[in-house]
Amino acid sequence: MQLDHRAQTLLKALVEHYIADGQPVGSxxxxxxxxxxxSPATIRNVMADLEEMGFVASPxxxxxxxxxPRGYRLFVDELLTVQExxxxxxxxxxQPGILSQPPQxxxxxxxxTLSSLSQFAGVVMTPRTESVFQQVEFLRLSEKRILLVVVEPxxxxxxxxxxxxxxxTPAQLTQAANYLNQHFSGHGFEEARLRLNHELQQLQSDMSRLMQAAVAAGSDALADQADEVxxxxxxxxxxxxxxxxxxxxxxxxFDMFEQKSGLMQLLDVSSKAGGVQIFIGGESQLVPMEEMSIVTAPYGVNGKIVGTLGVIGPTRMAYERVIPIVDITAKLLSSALSH
Known part of the structure; x- marks a missing residue:
C-alpha cells in the first residue's frame, strides 16, 4: 500500500526516534x-491511519x-537513509582481522569483527566447498569392520x-582403493558419487557397495571437520x-544458537540473493522472535558465492550503521579468501 509523502515522513521519523530512544513516540x-x-490533531489522524494499516502499534x-514488523519492513526497504x-x-x-591466515x-x-563493530552477534556460514581427497586406503580391522583413511591434498x-x-579380503580392499585413487584422486566426493552410479555397473556388486559406502563416509569425514556456522x-x-x-x-x-539448523536455513536462503538482505522477526518464519532482525550479505571465493555472513540483533537496531558494516565485511572476506 502506497503512503503519501506526509505519512512516509512521519513513519520515518517515528522509527528513527524509536530506534534511538526505545520509548513509544507520541504526536x-x-x-x-x-x-x-x-498540528498535533493532524498527526494523530495520520498515526491512526498508519496503525489501521499495520505499520505502527499502540502499547x-x-x-x-x-x-x-511491517513498519520496520517499509522503513528499511523504502525510507532508510544509509549512513554516509x-x-x-x-x-x-x-582489515586487521581479515588478513592472510588459514581460512577458518x-x-x-x-x-x-561483525560483533565488535555492531555490538550485537556476528555470524558467518562457513564456505560450502566440495570435499576433495588426494588418496584413500582401506584397512581391515576384523570381519566386516574396515577403517577408511582419507588423505586431503x-x-x-x-x-x-x-x-x-x-x-x-585384503586383495579386494586394495583393488577398491586403487580404483578410487586412479579415477578420482584430486576430485570431490560428490563427483565420485555421481560417476560411481554409472561406472560400477560392470564391477561386482559387493565391490560397488564398498566404494559407494566409502565415498559417502569420506564426504562426511571431511564435512565434519568444520562448524557450519x-x-x-x-x-x-x-x-x-x-x-x-x-x-x-x-x-x-540461545536455542537458535544451540540448534543452528534454523539459522543455517536462513543464511542459506540469503546466500541465494545478491547484496544485503534484512530479515525482520514477525514477518519471516525463519526468524524465531518478533523482536529480532538479521542483516546478512553473501560472500564468495573467486567470484563464486560460497557462504553468508551477518549481524543478529534487535529489530530496534541502527540499520543505517549495521548495513555498511555487513556489506563491507562481506567484500573484504571475499577478497581475503580469494587470495
Missing part, C-alpha cells in the same frame, strides 16, 4: 522532530506508538569406520534492552 514528539508544519501502557560512512576508515578497522581463522575473525588425514555386510558475541545480546528482562525471548535466542 507531540513527532510534531517536533518530523520537520512538518502539522497498552502509553499513548505513543511503536513500529510493527568513510569506507576507507571502516575497512581499516575490519579468517572466518572466525570476520565473525568477531593438504596432507590432513581423516578416518571413518565402515561396517560392511561382506567380509572383504561460526558465531561471535552472543553475550552482547544479553544486554539488549528489549530482551534483557525477557527470559522467554532469551531462551528462544
Amino acid at each position: 507531540r514528539a513527532l510534531s517536533r522532530i518530523s520537520g512538518l508544519e502539522l 497498552h501502557t502509553s499513548a505513543g506508538r511503536v513500529p510493527t 560512512i568513510d569506507e576507507t576508515a571502516l575497512e581499516s578497522r575490519i 581463522k579468517i572466518i572466525a575473525n570476520a565473525a568477531q 593438504s596432507g590432513e588425514v581423516h578416518n571413518r569406520l565402515l561396517l560392511t555386510d561382506v567380509d572383504y 561460526v558465531i561471535s558475541g552472543e553475550r552482547n545480546l544479553l544486554h539488549v534492552q528489549d530482551w534483557s528482562s525477557n527470559m522467554a525471548s532469551l531462551r528462544k535466542l
